[in-house]
Amino acid sequence: MKTFPLKYHKTSEYLDYFNPKDWFNFLLEELNPTYSISRTIARIASIHLETKDTKTLVLRVNKNKLKFQAGQYLPVTVEINGKRITRYYSISSAPFETDIRITVKRQKAGLVSNFVHENLQLGDFVELGAPQGSFVLPEVLPSKFLFVVGGSGITPVYSILKTLQNQNFAGSVKLLYFSRIKEEIIFFSELNSLRTKFPSLDVEFLLTDEDSPGFRTGFFTREMLLELAPDFLERLTYLCGPGTLQESVKAIIPSEKLISENFQPFLKSSSKKDSKQVEVTLTKSHKTLLLNGEKTLLEELEDNGVYPQSGCRMGICHTCACTKKSGVVTNLQEGSESESGEETIQLCLSRAEENLELDI
Ligand SMILES: Cc1cc2nc3c(=O)[nH]c(=O)nc-3n(C[C@H](O)[C@H](O)[C@H](O)COP(=O)(O)OP(=O)(O)OC[C@H]3O[C@@H](n4cnc5c(N)ncnc54)[C@H](O)[C@@H]3O)c2cc1C
Ligand code: FES
Known part of the structure; x- marks a missing residue:
């Protein structure tokens, strides 16, 4: 919004500054942020602790309904020390559900994820941008899916799985979900209850950093894939997880059978030529x-x-x-x-x- 000038020289200058839509919007937002007509503002309706370091925010938006496809993400803007800061978060709810949910894992020294965990409270507001991204279901569904997921990479996949269940998908859906330890599995009970009402879904929880009864241990390898999904070449694979998992999967599954999303910057480390500023x-x-x-x-x-x-x-x-x-x-x-x-x-x-x- 433009700043209202104190002194005008010409009528056209006055008219230029007096943008009725901006002023109307400003007044509405002063009354209640969710009344905004130009921005999508969401109120935090509830907060769920999923694991020690992962929280889901249930968001009520001011617009009729935010349209999105399962698997998409959106920009989330919060104000930290007077600065508007944006990060992208996948939508963990499915399009048929009433509220928008985002599920945020706290990152060491991360600005926004720690702000979400430490500062955001029930009733606070965040700004949302337009949902986007191509980590979505194809128009014509294949008969078999494979989802390979690591850590917080489960968020868009959970939305897709709920959508497939809601559409009564009758093909085969296999989920290989890697976590470091059992306590870090996000949506553990939700995924277990989803598979009881969705017979097509087969979930394998894998732990990379601990042995625990009832859980398979190990990192993703070709041998593991051949054992758990020997028909992987017949499946459309969705991959969402950290860089190391991405690399291992991409080395085995052909790119035309693979749809992937990365939450983390994957930067090649090359050291600077000299230490000069x-x-x-x-x-x-x-x-x-x-x-x-x-x-x-x-x-x-x-x-x-x-x-x-x-x-x-x-x-x-x-x-x-x-x-x-x-x-x-x-x-x-x-x-x-x-x-x-x-x-x-x-x-x-x-x-x-x-x-x-x-x-x-
Ligand atoms: C398309 C997309 C979807 C995403 N969906 C989700 C989601 O559903 N849930 C979720 O928790 N996050 C998601 N993210 C990651 C999210 O956008 C932020 O990057 C993350 O919350 C960290 O932000 P921050 O401000 O806390 O950290 P920053 O202050 O930006 O970074 C601080 C430090 O953390 C490192 N870092 C940044 N992001 C990550 C990361 N994801 N993993 C490990 N280290 C990191 C940085 O290298 C830096 O050293 C998504 C990212 C993208 C691009
Ligand atoms: S911030 Fe998205 S490309 Fe740089």
Whole structure:
């Protein structure tokens, strides 16, 4: 919303600032945030502790109904110390259910996930963006599915499984769900109760870091896959989990049979050529900063109090894309250095190698 100017020189200036929709919206939001006509605001209707470090927020949205497909995610914006910060979260509820649910695992030193766990209370508000993503069911369902999931990767898969059950899917659905230890299994009782009413569903809980009676132990391997899903080549596979699991599965299951989603930045670690600091000039904001060139540009700018627009923070949404006027960056996803001329870069994937000029 524009700032209301105190002094006008021309009527057109006044009209330009007096945007009736913005003012109406502002007044409505002052009455109650959920009355907003331009933003999707959700009130936290309940909070469930799923595991020691994972919570589900049940969200009531102000719009009629937020349309989404099972498996999609949405941007969630919270205000932390006066700054609006956005992260993406998969929707763990299914489209036929009344409320929107997100299930957030606390990450060590993570800004938003810790804020969700420590600060958000019943009745608080969060802002939601449009649901998106292609980790969804195909229009024509295959006869067999395989879901390979690690940790919080269960969230979009749980939504898909509930949807398949709701559609009375009669084919075969196999879920291989990896957790470090038994206590970290998210939706353990929900998945057990889902399989009692969904005979097509076969769930295998696997623990990587402990032996526990009734549970299989081990990491994903070809031998394990051949034992648990010998017909894997006949199945459409959905994969959601950490980078190591992604790598192991992608090495075995052909890409045309695989739909995958990653919650974590998967950056190639290559060390910087030297430990010299670099000068980064922000041409639009008329600032010059000294950065270490050790983390991504997005992280280092934020560490220095500059908050460029960002969303997924892992190269998916392109919200952080900006023009590099000059200087060399390393693309940490590809592990390659840029040319020194003008080009578009993604701040969340780029590390500064030498002095830079950025158009922000
Ligand atoms: C499409 C998509 C869907 C997602 N769905 C979910 C979901 O359903 N549930 C959920 O809990 N998270 C989900 N995430 C991850 C989520 O968006 C955040 O990245 C996560 O909550 C961490 O944010 P933060 O602000 O706490 O950490 P940040 O402050 O952004 O990061 C702090 C540190 O944690 C590391 N880190 C960041 N994210 C992760 C991660 N996911 N795993 C391990 N280390 C990490 C960073 O490298 C950094 O060192 C999803 C991400 C994407 C892209
Ligand atoms: S924040 Fe999404 S691509 Fe960088």
